[in-house]
Each structure stands twice: as C-alpha cells, then as structure tokens.
Amino acid sequence: MARMKFVCDAERCIECNGCVTACKNEHEVPWGVNRRRVVTLNDGVPGEKSISVACMHCSDAPCMAVCPVNCFYRTDEGVVLHDKDVCIGCGYCSYACPFGAPQFPSAGTFGVRGKMDKCTFCAGGPEANGSQAEFEKYGRNRLAEGKLPACAEMCSTKALIAGDGDVVADIFRNRVLRRGKGAEVWGWGTAYGSKQAGQPGVATPEGAKS
Amino acid sequence: MKKLIFAVVLVAGLSACGDKPQVLETIKKDSAAFTGTGKAFANQDWKQGDKASWESHLKARNQYGQNDYTRMN
Numbered sequence: 001m002a003r004m005k006f007v008c009d010a011e012r013c014i015e016c017n018g019c020v021t022a023c024k025n026e027h028e029v030p031w032g033v034n035r036r037r038v039v040t041l042n043d044g045v046p047g048e049k050s051i052s053v054a055c056m057h058c059s060d061a062p063c064m065a066v067c068p069v070n071c072f073y074r075t076d077e078g079v080v081l082h083d084k085d086v087c088i089g090c091g092y093c094s095y096a097c098p099f100g101a102p103q104f105p106s107a108g109t110f111g112v113r114g115k116m117d118k119c120t121f122c123a124g125g126p127e128a129n130g131s132q133a134e135f136e137k138y139g140r141n142r143l144a145e146g147k148l149p150a151c152a153e154m155c156s157t158k159a160l161i162a163g164d165g166d167v168v169a170d171i172f173r174n175r176v177l178r179r180g181k182g183a184e185v186w187g188w189g190t191a192y193g194s195k196q197a198g199q200p201g202v203a204t205p206e207g208a209k210s
Numbered sequence: 211m212k213k214l215i216f217a218v219v220l221v222a223g224l225s226a227c228g229d230k231p232q233v234l235e236t237i238k239k240d241s242a243a244f245t246g247t248g249k250a251f252a253n254q255d256w257k258q259g260d261k262a263s264w265e266s267h268l269k270a271r272n273q274y275g276q277n278d279y280t281r282m283n
Contacts (some may be wrong), residue, residue, distance in 0.1 A: 001265045073237050083237040126238035130247025143243035146253035146267055153275055163272035164265075171277045178279060 002165035003078030004121055007172050008051040012159035015040055015050040019151035019160050026150040027139025033103040035119040036151055052151065052160050055080065055101035055119035063093035063102060079123045084115040084137050122149040
C-alpha cells in the first residue's frame with residue numbers, strides 16, 4: 001500500500017463545511033479546535049475557489065523536524081501522528097506547519113496552551129486501537145475499523161478524496177481526463193487567475209478577499 | 211573532634227544532594243491499523259489482523275465510496 005493522502009478538488013468544493021462538521025462530530029473535537037477548515041479564495045467574487053485543509057501528513061513533515069520532545073511519529077501508511085503524553089504544548093509545530101494544522105485548546109486557565117491537537121487521518125494515536133483512552137485523546141480510529149477518514153467519506157460532492165495515494169491519484173486523474181485539463185480547470189490559474197482561465201490575475205476586483 | 215563532626219556532616223550533606231534520575235519519556239508503541247479494534251463496530255468486510263485483507267478492503271472502499279465515475283457508469 002502506498003502512503004495515505006488527501007486531495008481536495010477546488011472545482012468541486014462548494015464550501016459547505018460538511019467535512020469540518022463531520023470531523024468535529026466524529027472525534028468530538030472541543031470548541032475552538034478545528035482539525036479541518038475550508039479556505040476560500042476570492043470569497044464572494046464570481047469564480048471563487050474553496051479547498052478543505054487539514055494536516056497533509058507530509059512526507060518530510062516540518063512539525064516532526066522542529067518538535068523539541070520528539071512526540072511525532074509516522075505510521076507504516078505514512079500518517080503523521082503524535083503522542084499527547086509526550087507533547088509539552090510549546091507550539092513550535094504550529095509555527096513550522098505551512099497548513100496551520102496543529103491546534104491548541106484555549107479553554108484552560110488563563111488561556112494556557114494545552115496539548116497539541118491535529119488531524120489524525122482518522123487513525124487515532126498510540127493508545128490501544130479503539131480504546132476509550134485513544135478516543136478521548138485523539139478521536140476515533142476509523143482506519144482500524146476498516147473505514148476511511150470521515151471528512152472525505154462525508155463529502156457530498158466528492159471534492160475531498162482520502163485514502164491510499166495510488167488510488168486517490170487514479171480517481172483524480174480519471175476525473176481530470178473526463179472533464180478536461182488545463183489552467184481553466186485546475187492549478188495555479190484556477191486559484192489565482194490567468195488569461196487561460198479567463199480571470200486575469202492583475203485585475204483583482206475590489207473587495208476580493210484572500 | 212569538631213573537625214571530624216564537621217567533615218561527617220559535610221559528607222552526609224553533600225551525599226544527599228543530587229538530581230533524581232530523569233528518563234526521557236518516549237512515544238508509546240502504536241499498533242498497526244490493520245490489527246483492528248477487536249470490536250463489532252468495525253466494518254465486517256475484512257478480517258481483522260490480516261494486512262492484505264485490510265488493504266484490499268480499503269482500496270475497494272475508496273473506489274466505491276469516492277470514485278463517482280465508476281458508480282455512475
């Protein structure tokens with residue numbers, strides 16, 4: 001099996017936040033912590049694009065590189081997980097991550113940072129698979145139940161695909177071949193505008209948000 | 211005599227000084243996902259503990275659940 005991967009199709013994402021809700025519900029994530037978020041470019045402007053973002057389970061994860069207590073580890077499937085019993089809540093991973101994946105609960109006394117929390121690719125943590133301790137610290141372990149991440153399985157437009165990297169790539173490749181390809185469908189031009197995509201990048205409409 | 215008592219107290223005092231041994235807490239060993247949870251709530255289409263079965267099941271679930279082109283046509 002290849003590495004587990006997420007892909008979000010900006011052509012399909014309708015910013016419904018179903019993935020965010022599915023994640024919060026599945027893992028009973030506390031208020032203020034968002035393991036997954038939907039980011040929209042040019043919000044409110046015709047041609048706006050949205051993608052769902054969480055931990056991308058990087059092959060060379062910066063969070064792992066900067067962690068002073070080495071609480072991160074990678075599973076055989078390439079899922080980046082961490083041990084909350086080792087985490088000291090320093091927040092270095094939060095600064096290192098380009099996706100803003102590490103989250104910190106702020107409900108403690110004086111807003112003190114607690115243990116880091118992030119997307120687990122629904123793979124739980126180092127506690128026993130399916131145990132109550134694992135659920136309370138990391139959420140449900142769907143991979144060990146023979147299921148895929150709840151966010152992707154819940155996605156109504158199938159914009160968010162998750163699973164074995166080879167299969168995910170095949171699904172996305174097949175989709176692109178069927179609907180056409182190029183800057184007008186996917187890529188830099190879609191996100192930021194281009195002549196080919198019909199949205200000159202220089203003419204950003206007033207009030208456009210990034 | 212005073213010197214001897216002073217020396218004994220000094221040795222006893224210094225021997226009491228010292229850090230407790232500090233052991234770096236390391237990551238607990240995580241069990242592989244294919245070993246399953248051992249609970250009935252898990253999907254029944256694969257054999258828990260069988261890696262090949264788990265992988266093929268997940269690939270099939272991926273295709274069925276997320277590739278709408280294969281479902282439509």
